[in-house]
Amino acid sequence: MALIAFYILSTIVVLSALFVVAARNPVHSVLWLILAFFTSAGLLVLIGAEFLAMLLVVVYVGAVAVLFLFVVMMLDIDFVALKQGFQNYLVVGALIALALLAEIGIVAAAATFGGGETFNASPGAPTNAEALSRVLYTDYLLLFQMSGIVLLVAMMGAIVLTLRSRPSVKRQNIAEQTGRKRKDAVELKDVRPGQGL
Amino acid sequence: MEKLLEISGNDLVIAILLAVAQILALVLIMLVCIAFLLLFDRKVWAAVQMRKGPNVVGPFGLLQSFADLLKFILKEIVIPAGANKTVFLLAPIITLTLALVGWAVIPVAPGWVVADLNVGVLYLFAISSLGVYGIIMGGWASNSKYPFLGGLRSAAQMVSYEVSIGFVIVSVLLLVGSLNLSDVVANQDGGIWNWHAFAFPTIFVMFPMFVIFFISALAETNRPPFDLPEAESELVAGYQVEYSSSPYLMFMIGEYVSIVLMCAMLTILFFGGWHMPVPIPGTENLPDWLLSLGGLLVFMVKVTFFFFLFAMVKAIVPRYRYDQLMRLGWKIFLPTSLVAVVLIGGYATFMNAQGRPDFDAMDADNSGYLEASELAAVTLPMGVDANNDGRISWPEYRRGAR
Numbered sequence: 001m002a003l004i005a006f007y008i009l010s011t012i013v014v015l016s017a018l019f020v021v022a023a024r025n026p027v028h029s030v031l032w033l034i035l036a037f038f039t040s041a042g043l044l045v046l047i048g049a050e051f052l053a054m055l056l057v058v059v060y061v062g063a064v065a066v067l068f069l070f071v072v073m074m075l076d077i078d079f080v081a082l083k084q085g086f087q088n089y090l091v092v093g094a095l096i097a098l099a100l101l102a103e104i105g106i107v108a109a110a111a112t113f114g115g116g117e118t119f120n121a122s123p124g125a126p127t128n129a130e131a132l133s134r135v136l137y138t139d140y141l142l143l144f145q146m147s148g149i150v151l152l153v154a155m156m157g158a159i160v161l162t163l164r165s166r167p168s169v170k171r172q173n174i175a176e177q178t179g180r181k182r183k184d185a186v187e188l189k190d191v192r193p194g195q196g197l
Numbered sequence: 198m199e200k201l202l203e204i205s206g207n208d209l210v211i212a213i214l215l216a217v218a219q220i221l222a223l224v225l226i227m228l229v230c231i232a233f234l235l236l237f238d239r240k241v242w243a244a245v246q247m248r249k250g251p252n253v254v255g256p257f258g259l260l261q262s263f264a265d266l267l268k269f270i271l272k273e274i275v276i277p278a279g280a281n282k283t284v285f286l287l288a289p290i291i292t293l294t295l296a297l298v299g300w301a302v303i304p305v306a307p308g309w310v311v312a313d314l315n316v317g318v319l320y321l322f323a324i325s326s327l328g329v330y331g332i333i334m335g336g337w338a339s340n341s342k343y344p345f346l347g348g349l350r351s352a353a354q355m356v357s358y359e360v361s362i363g364f365v366i367v368s369v370l371l372l373v374g375s376l377n378l379s380d381v382v383a384n385q386d387g388g389i390w391n392w393h394a395f396a397f398p399t400i401f402v403m404f405p406m407f408v409i410f411f412i413s414a415l416a417e418t419n420r421p422p423f424d425l426p427e428a429e430s431e432l433v434a435g436y437q438v439e440y441s442s443s444p445y446l447m448f449m450i451g452e453y454v455s456i457v458l459m460c461a462m463l464t465i466l467f468f469g470g471w472h473m474p475v476p477i478p479g480t481e482n483l484p485d486w487l488l489s490l491g492g493l494l495v496f497m498v499k500v501t502f503f504f505f506l507f508a509m510v511k512a513i514v515p516r517y518r519y520d521q522l523m524r525l526g527w528k529i530f531l532p533t534s535l536v537a538v539v540l541i542g543g544y545a546t547f548m549n550a551q552g553r554p555d556f557d558a559m560d561a562d563n564s565g566y567l568e569a570s571e572l573a574a575v576t577l578p579m580g581v582d583a584n585n586d587g588r589i590s591w592p593e594y595r596r597g598a599r
Contacts (some may be wrong), residue, residue, distance in 0.1 A: 001209060025281075027281075027284075028284075034330070050314065050315060050316045051316055051319070051376075054316050054320055054322075055319070057323035057326075057327070058319065058322055058323045058326055058363075061323075061326070062323060062326030062327060062359065063326070063356060063359075066329055066330075066333070066352055066356055067356075069330075069333055069352075070333075070353075073337050073345075073348075074349075127315045127316075128315075128316075129315070172520070
C-alpha cells in the first residue's frame with residue numbers, strides 16, 4: 001500500500017515539475033509548482049516526517065508560492081519576447097541541469113549501495129516534531145539562533161529599502177482622531193449682519 | 198494513515214471502506230447543519246435590522262437554504278469568453294475541497310475524529326493557509342478587473358492575518374505540550390476554570406489571545422468587517438463577480454464551511470471542545486456512545502454560539518478601510534501575539550514543566566508514553582489515562598499530577 005501511494009505521488013511530482021517548465025502561461029507554471037510542493041509534502045508523510053510535511057505546506061505553499069503567484073499575476077508578460085532568449089540560456093541551463101542530475105545520481109547511489117541502514121524520520125523520540133526539536137534546541141541552538149538573526153536582518157533590509165518618508169501624504173492618526181474634543185473643533189462666532197467674518 | 202499503509206488484502210479494503218463511510222457521514226451531517234446555519238445567519242442579520250428574514254419556504258423559512266440550493270444548481274453556468282476556463286472552474290472546487298478537508302482532524306466528540314493526526318493543529322493551519330488559492334485563482338481566471346482586484350486584496354489580507362493566527366496557535370500549543378487536537382481538548386478537562394481562555398494564571402494572556410484569534414478568524418474567512426475582497430461598494434462582488442450557478446454555490450458553501458471550521462477551532466483551542474462548563478457527577482458510569490453523543494451535542498452548541506458571534510459582528514460592525522486592516526494585522530496583532538508567545542513560553546518552562554524529569558525517568562524505553570510495563574512500578578490515580586488507550590502521555594501525566 002505504501003509502495004502504491006509512493007508511486008502515485010512521485011509520478012505526480014515528476015509530471016507537475018515537468019509542466020512547471022513546459023507550461024506556456026507563467027501563472028499555470030506557478031500553479032503546477034504549487035502542485036509539486038503539495039505532493040512532495042505527501043511523500044514526506046509517507047516516510048513518517050509529518051512535521052516537515054506540514055511545514056512544507058505552511059511555508060512554501062501557504063506563503064512563498066502565494067507571493068510568487070501574486071507577482072507573476074501582476075506582470076504583463078510578452079510571451080514572444082520571453083521565448084526569444086531561450087537559445088542564449090541553453091548552454092548554462094543544460095550545465096545546471098547536468099549538475100542537478102549528477103547530484104540526484106550520487107544520492108540514489110548512496111542510498112542503494114551504501115550501508116544497509118533503514119531510514120528513521122523520528123530517531124529517539126515518539127514523534128517527528130519532538131525528534132526535530134530535541135536536536136534543534138540543544139545541539140544546533142547556536143546555528144538556529146544565527147539563521148533567525150540572518151532572516152531578521154534580511155527583513156529589516158527589505159523594509160529600509162522600500163520605506164521612504166513622503167511628507168505630502170496625509171496619514172490617519174487614530175489616537176488624535178478619537179481624542180478630539182468638541183471645543184477643539186467647533187467654534188461659535190457672532191457674525192454681524194453685512195460684515196461677514 | 199500509518200495503519201492504512203501497513204495493512205494489506207481484505208483488511209485494507211475494509212479499512213478503506215470504513216474511512217470513506219466516516220468521511221461521508223461527517224460531510225453529509227455537516228452540510229445539512231450548514232444549510233440551517235446559513236438560514237440562522239440570515240435570520241440574525243434580519244433581526245438586528247428589525248426585519249423578518251426568509252420566512253416563506255417551509256415553517257419559519259426553514260427550507261429556504263434547500264430552495265436556494267435547487268435554484269443554484271438548475272441555473273445555467275456562464276463562463277466569460279476571455280476567461281481561463283480550467284482555472285476558472287478549478288477555483289471554486291479548490292475552495293470547497295480545502296474547506297471540507299480541514300474537518301478531517303477536528304475531534305467532534307470523545308474519540309470521534311476521522312484522522313487523529315499527531316500534527317493535527319499544524320495540519321489545520323496548513324489547510325487554512327491554502328484557502329487563499331481558490332480566491333486568487335478565481336480572481337485571476339475571470340479576466341476581469343473587479344475580480345482581479347478582489348483576488349489581490351484577499352491574498353494580501355489572508356497572508357497578513359495568518360501570521361497572528363499562527364502565533365496564537367503556538368501559544369496554545371506551548372500550554373498543552375502536544376500538536377494533537379485530542380490532547381488539546383483533553384488538556385481542558387474538568388470545567389470552565391480549566392478552559393484555555395479562562396484557566397487562572399494564564400487568563401490574562403490567553404483571553405486577549407482568544408479575542409485576537411476571533412478577529413483574525415473573521416479576516417481569514419473574509420467575513421465582515423473584513424470582507425474587502427468582496428466589498429460591494431467598491432468591487433461589486435470582488436472575486437465572485439463572474440461566477441454564476443453551481444460554481445458560485447461552491448464558493449459560497451466553501452466560505453461557510455471554513456467559517457464553521459474556524460468556530461470549531463475556537464471551541465477546541467480555547468473553549469474546551471466537547472467538555473461541559475461544569476463537570477456533572479455520575480456521568481462516568483454512562484456507556485461510551487452516550488458520552489460521545491452528549492459530547493457532540495456540547496461541541497455543536499459551542500460552535501453555534503461562535504457562529505452567532507460571527508453573525509452579530511456581520512450585522513453591527515462597519516467595514517474596515519484597507520490601510521486600517523493592514524495596520525491592525527501587522528502593527529497591533531502581530532506584536533501582541535509575539536509578546537504572548539514569549540510570556541506563555543516562560544510560563545510553560547517554569548511552571549508547567551514541573552515533573553517532566555520524573556516522567557522521563559519512568560519512561561524507560563524513551564517512547565514518550567508510559568506503557569503498562571513501565572507503570573507496574575508506580576501507582577497513579579484513576580482516570581489519568583484520559584483517552585483510554587492503555588498508555589499515559591506526558592499531558593495526561595501532568596493533568597493527573599495536578
